[in-house]
């Protein structure tokens with residue numbers, strides 16, 4: 001299969017999956033490789049034949065959907081975002097929780113891949129912030145549709161390359177070497193990993209901080225982005241913070257959020273107005 005054939009195929013099938021081509025432009029190599037493997041498994045000669053196969057086998061669409069998931073993540077991804085979270089957002093949220101006599105700061109990492117994002121948060125909190133807010137406990141829920149990635153997340157072991165951006169002191173404090181990998185120490189393994197399709201489900205409860213980065217607003221079709229994001233925002237406590245990817249934008253028509261002052265890709269949910 002040539003790159004051209006693969007791109008043409010993706011242009012036609014992605015909209016049927018509720019996905020958008022621009023998100024896949026740079027990462028199509030990964031998807032095309034998986035498609036090649038799938039064609040071989042089915043003994044289908046080319047993408048034209050595979051299209052015909054899809055039309056006569058509706059069960060194949062979820063398999064194709066699985067081929068179009070991009071698992072790329074890393075610890076401390078977009079350093080500036082985590083610096084801002086540490087300096088301003090998490091302290092503001094923790095102070096707010098303390099003032100309201102709430103003992104838990106609830107966070108949700110949506111589309112968490114192998115756990116790099118929620119563990120980054122847990123490590124940052126425990127090693128840099130917890131001492132300042134001893135009365136507040138961090139609870140992190142992390143969800144993804146991919147059971148293999150969730151399994152890796154629960155295992156909590158990574159290659160050094162995915163930890164490159166993590167400040168050395170956090171790396172030393174939170175990881176132990178095990179053979180060729182670096183594994184999260186037990187005290188950071190407090191994350192609840194849940195298998196969920198964000199198109200259909202969100203975790204229970206209200207959250208002070210939600211990460212929704214590099215999935216919904218990059219790969220989902222515009223018509224799907226808004227309803228999904230609205231359901232995500234509905235899970236945020238008023239005054240809570242939403243973090244999106246630094247190359248992403250909120251879908252048009254989403255209301256109730258204002259940019260967090262001075263921050264990139266962080267928004268705050270409006271507090272209800274006093275009557």
Ligand SMILES: C[S@@+](CC[C@H](N)C(=O)[O-])C[C@H]1O[C@@H](n2cnc3c(N)ncnc32)[C@H](O)[C@@H]1O
Pocket residue numbers: 069070071072073074077110111112113114116117143144145146149196197198199212213214215
């Ligand atoms: C590129 S990774 C983003 C990881 C992390 N949020 C980050 O920014 O580093 C995208 C993740 O979205 C997940 N995903 C894709 N579609 C999903 C869906 N419908 N429901 C839940 N997770 C989904 C994929 O399995 C993948 O782990």
